[in-house]
Amino acid sequence: MLAGIDYFIVIAYIIGMLLLGLYFKKFVNSSEDYFLGGKSLPFWAIGMSIVVSDIGALDFVGVSGQAYRYGISVGNFDWVGSVPAMLLAAFIFIPYFWRGGMYTIPEYLGRRYNQKVRTIASVTWILFFALDLGVLFWASAVLLNVLMGWPIWISILATAGVVGLYTYFGGITAVIMTDVVQFIIMFIGGFALVFLSLYEVGGWDNMVDKIATMGPEYRNHFDIIQPQDTKSPFPWTGILFGLTFVMANAYMIGNQSIVQRCLTAKNEWHAKASMIFGSALKMFIPILVLFPGLMAVVVHPGLEDGDQALPMMIKSILPPGLVGLMFAAFFAGLMSSVDSLLNSTATLFTKDIYEPFIKKGADDKHYLKVGQITTLVLLLIGVATSPISSDFPGIYVAIQTFMSYFQGPIFAILLLGIFWKRTTEWGGLSALVIGIGFAVYLNVFKEQFFTIEDPFLYISWWSFLLGFIINVVVSLLTKKHTEEQLKGLVFSSKILVENKKL
Amino acid sequence: MFNFDWLSGVSQETAKMIFLSLYALIGLLVLLLPTEYVYQGIAKEDRHWWNNLKLWSIAVLCILASIYNHF
Numbered sequence: 001m002l003a004g005i006d007y008f009i010v011i012a013y014i015i016g017m018l019l020l021g022l023y024f025k026k027f028v029n030s031s032e033d034y035f036l037g038g039k040s041l042p043f044w045a046i047g048m049s050i051v052v053s054d055i056g057a058l059d060f061v062g063v064s065g066q067a068y069r070y071g072i073s074v075g076n077f078d079w080v081g082s083v084p085a086m087l088l089a090a091f092i093f094i095p096y097f098w099r100g101g102m103y104t105i106p107e108y109l110g111r112r113y114n115q116k117v118r119t120i121a122s123v124t125w126i127l128f129f130a131l132d133l134g135v136l137f138w139a140s141a142v143l144l145n146v147l148m149g150w151p152i153w154i155s156i157l158a159t160a161g162v163v164g165l166y167t168y169f170g171g172i173t174a175v176i177m178t179d180v181v182q183f184i185i186m187f188i189g190g191f192a193l194v195f196l197s198l199y200e201v202g203g204w205d206n207m208v209d210k211i212a213t214m215g216p217e218y219r220n221h222f223d224i225i226q227p228q229d230t231k232s233p234f235p236w237t238g239i240l241f242g243l244t245f246v247m248a249n250a251y252m253i254g255n256q257s258i259v260q261r262c263l264t265a266k267n268e269w270h271a272k273a274s275m276i277f278g279s280a281l282k283m284f285i286p287i288l289v290l291f292p293g294l295m296a297v298v299v300h301p302g303l304e305d306g307d308q309a310l311p312m313m314i315k316s317i318l319p320p321g322l323v324g325l326m327f328a329a330f331f332a333g334l335m336s337s338v339d340s341l342l343n344s345t346a347t348l349f350t351k352d353i354y355e356p357f358i359k360k361g362a363d364d365k366h367y368l369k370v371g372q373i374t375t376l377v378l379l380l381i382g383v384a385t386s387p388i389s390s391d392f393p394g395i396y397v398a399i400q401t402f403m404s405y406f407q408g409p410i411f412a413i414l415l416l417g418i419f420w421k422r423t424t425e426w427g428g429l430s431a432l433v434i435g436i437g438f439a440v441y442l443n444v445f446k447e448q449f450f451t452i453e454d455p456f457l458y459i460s461w462w463s464f465l466l467g468f469i470i471n472v473v474v475s476l477l478t479k480k481h482t483e484e485q486l487k488g489l490v491f492s493s494k495i496l497v498e499n500k501k502l
Numbered sequence: 503m504f505n506f507d508w509l510s511g512v513s514q515e516t517a518k519m520i521f522l523s524l525y526a527l528i529g530l531l532v533l534l535l536p537t538e539y540v541y542q543g544i545a546k547e548d549r550h551w552w553n554n555l556k557l558w559s560i561a562v563l564c565i566l567a568s569i570y571n572h573f
Contacts, residue, residue, distance in 0.1 A: 269540075
């Protein structure tokens, strides 16, 4: 379905990304440059990068599909599921990490608890990111193939080649600055679809009126707050307890690929501002990914599979040229997700595994090279393992579910670690292990415990709560850390007024 | 218990008020932050109202609250 102009736009976009990314090679002279951009980046670039790396090509289709089925309540994930957590991160957690000169979240956990907690957290993230890479390659390529007829292996190799080259040479600076362009492309492509779709349905009010007359199943389509007994996965109780209190915070505060971007900021103000600016941009994401799904209810009613909503809208609404732009937006989503995974995993491996366990005290150039080689190896693993995904159709969802096991317990230990001096290494370790185990147990036996379709929000809340309680109880039963051990690692009102180096 | 059945009596309107109250509480906490802290990293002579992160945060929260109020 791509016309000549569309091919031109997509190819120009891919070449442009490659050239832009390679330009930043000249700024990489040390491991700090490679992993933290030499702590020189401005808030606006980091904010855009945080937002775009969070939206993949699959999310465009998946969220539109959910909006088609469940309505506007899907927007909770980018609204209440992001903004409060990003403000908490901006004012409390990010300044600690930034002032402490940290590279990774597990590094903080290692300083606050012990090396075991750091290693468990780091290995879990590395496994998740590495598995996700191959799956993401394959799932996105299949999506692009279905949507545009683009050959699967060309998608994979083009993405791997371009992203691999600029991430290998330019490190996180190249990742963030290419994300800025990807953000702009994504917004232009997404808004073009939204505006043309709105025109097609006769405006917002007309669309709301039409959907309201389509039957009882659409009764709550424009209620952002869904009742507690809804059959959709988004009851307000799940949104409040599971999403707002746990998953959003775990994601914005405990996710290496998000936090690492803020650590590249040129000073503390830019680090905080990047999160707040990102939270403002985040509020526009539902317009891009959710509204087309809502409008498809009017334009293409009765679709059996909600995930067909966005492809149908693209085919029926967009003219040549804009299809290419939308395709470039999908590519932008894929590239920004892949470059994040590559750079974050390389950072975790180099700083949390290689440096402490394999070669301590080497010179900085050595760690820079290790980071670059890790990037390359990960990329090759991702490409080589991507076809395996075709044999396991549910693997993408399975990996995301696997990650949700981890969110509650990791947030429990981060929260107590920073706010409660009495938390001990054994408290943190047992909370992490038992909390993850409990989340797995709840998920395996979810039919016995939960009444809603997909209870991941509830599972994250209950595993967080158990992790929190375990951490408190075990900490009270074990030997507390000394003041010297906790220096600069636990929240103190002093940090609010003193600019002391931690 | 795992399904929050004990909150089934709470109406959607009340639930919406809980969310709006949460935003108001966060806004209040942001306002309580020392001004010195939100400007940390910027030289004293370069501090203006437009780079006051409290104002940025309040603006974002107001937009968020208006979305939840509308829908």
